[in-house]
Structures are given as C-alpha cells and as structure tokens.
Amino acid sequence: MKTGFSRIAEFKNALFALTVGLLVGCAQPHGVGQEKVSLLSVDPVSDINLSVHPVVTGRDRADLQVVLDQTKAVMRSPEFLENARSLNSAYPTIFMRKGWAAWSISDVAAAIQNPTNGIRYAATPVWIKPRDGGATTGSNVGPNREWAMSINSSPLANWRADDTVQKSCAINTLSHEVMHTMLDSQGWMISIDGGRAAKSSRRSGTTASYVVGQLAQCTWLQKEGRISSDEIAMCMPVFYYQKKPNSVGKFAVDRCDDFPAGTPVKL
Ligand SMILES: [Zn+2]
Numbered sequence: 001m002k003t004g005f006s007r008i009a010e011f012k013n014a015l016f017a018l019t020v021g022l023l024v025g026c027a028q029p030h031g032v033g034q035e036k037v038s039l040l041s042v043d044p045v046s047d048i049n050l051s052v053h054p055v056v057t058g059r060d061r062a063d064l065q066v067v068l069d070q071t072k073a074v075m076r077s078p079e080f081l082e083n084a085r086s087l088n089s090a091y092p093t094i095f096m097r098k099g100w101a102a103w104s105i106s107d108v109a110a111a112i113q114n115p116t117n118g119i120r121y122a123a124t125p126v127w128i129k130p131r132d133g134g135a136t137t138g139s140n141v142g143p144n145r146e147w148a149m150s151i152n153s154s155p156l157a158n159w160r161a162d163d164t165v166q167k168s169c170a171i172n173t174l175s176h177e178v179m180h181t182m183l184d185s186q187g188w189m190i191s192i193d194g195g196r197a198a199k200s201s202r203r204s205g206t207t208a209s210y211v212v213g214q215l216a217q218c219t220w221l222q223k224e225g226r227i228s229s230d231e232i233a234m235c236m237p238v239f240y241y242q243k244k245p246n247s248v249g250k251f252a253v254d255r256c257d258d259f260p261a262g263t264p265v266k267l
Helices: 004-022 058-075 078-086 105-113 154-159 164-179 195-199 208-223 229-239
Strands: 050-052 124-128 136-138 148-151
Touching: 050 058, 058 078, 058 124, 058 154, 058 164, 058 208, 078 105, 078 208, 078 229, 105 208, 148 154, 148 164, 154 164, 164 208, 208 229
Parallel strands: 050 124, 124 148
Antiparallel strands: 136 148
C-alpha cells in the first residue's frame, strides 16, 4: 500500500519529468524555456560529441553513425566558417537564448568550431524514436530518461534517398540538434528555440539552431558539389519556413524532395 508520503513523492517526480520534458529544444519546437544540465552527469567536452545510442542496432546503427560523422565534419569544416562569414550582412543577429549577447552568424560558427569562455558540448547519445513527432535534445530524452538526443525516422529516410538534396536534410536535423548540446560554463543550454525564451527572437533576430541547420545543410551540398559557394545565400532560406515575418519558424521539411536531378536549390 502506498503511503501518503510516497504518493506525494511520485507526484513530485511526475511533475519534474513533465517539466524537464517540456524544457528541451527541438527541431519542431515545443519547448518552453531553457534547460540546465548537470555537469556531473553529462561529461562536457570541447568538441561536438555525438554517439549512436546502444539501443540503436543493425543498419540503423551503421547509417546513423555515418550521418553523425558527416554532420560533425561539415560543422568543423573551413567552408562552414567561410560561408558564415559571407552571410554576416544577411544574418547579423542570431538569437541564442534570452539574455545572451548578440552574435552574428560567423560568431556562432566560430563558437561551434572553437568554443571559449567555458562553452562546452555535452556528450550526447542519439537514438531513434519512430513515433515521436520530431527531433529533441534534453536531459529526459533518452530511452532511460537520461540526457540524449532523439530523432524520428525521417532523417534516416532522407539520408537513404538517392537524391543529394534530400540527403542533406538529414544533416540539417542533426546539426540543428547539435546546437542544443552546447552548454555554458554553468551547464545551461545555450541555444533555445521553443516557448517564451524563443519569442525574444522575434525582436532580436534569427534563431541559432535553425540557421545552423541551414548553414550546415547548404555547406554540405557545396562540399558534395551539388551547389557552388556562390549559391549558399540562395540555398539558406529554402529550408526555413516562417508563417509570418519575425515569428519563430521551422525546418521546411516539405522542400527536401523538391530539387531532383540538379534543379537549382532556391526559393
Ligand atoms: Zn531545436
């Protein structure tokens, strides 16, 4: 028989789980604020640190590892930083989270490649949650409610397509989520794109996680020879959808299969 005390404890645990579940950043935003990660539990490091979660097996495991490797490689490439610099006038102010100093897109790219001032990456296992609505990163996201990143089946389906542009959409999703693995020196998530905290981006600029997803995707297309460096600015807005100007947008996943056989990647 449950005591009154254990019922209260269960209620508190459920409330905590619900709250933490809502506090994550995500590709299809449903977060409401920023999340603090225990630095003791996540082993922060100074380089992007994604791994395939042990629950992912077989072909999924092999393919996901390739996507993670490709995502990290493109985010660390010289082209990623060069492209960001070329886009500074178009993306002068990127929203990280409420209260964070204004960064340009090249500031963001530089911080990704060379984090300073105590910024670090949480070591993050990635798993596939087929029935989940989108990609999510947070401290209650793993199969055992541990710190993790979850994706649904879309990124791997995109990756397995023959079309290079469709493949690049997998890079967008994963690089977006990488932004949610960046923590400040206190363990707070730096890049927030959901809820009240993200609403500030209406006033202060473009949301970092989405811009980085676009930048990584378009840079990957350039590295694959699908677009030229001159076409990066044209490629950037293709994969971002805003219902109205100055609102928090979303990844335009419906565009992923719109560019077969060398069709120009543009709006
Ligand atoms: Zn997000």
